Amino acid sequence: MFEQGDWRVQAACRDENPDQLFVRGAEQRKARMICYGCPVRTECLGEALDNKIEFGVWGGMTERERRALLRRRPEVRNWRELLEAARDDYADIDQYQAG
Secondary structure, three states, rough: OOOOOOEEEEEEEOOOOOOHHHHOOHHHHHHEEEEEEOOOOOHHHHHHHHHHOOOOOOEEEEEHHHHHHEEEEOOOOOHOOOOOOOHHHHHHHHHHOOO
């Protein structure tokens, strides 16, 4: 869909203060709310997982959630590709059911 890096211009957080996305504890819930409905949430999460970004909320997941996911699925080599394929499959099923 988007080339590497191009997705950032579409991000829901592009005009937010970056400090709002790099918070701890209960503040992370607020940061995650920015991600819900973001048109490039999949690309963002894939970037964080593929690059093992340790801090901040990316694609609606906290660092703790991303670490747990990486531990559960060590065989995945390209998260962005996997997440985009899953998103596309979901869209195809949703479209089939609607149609």
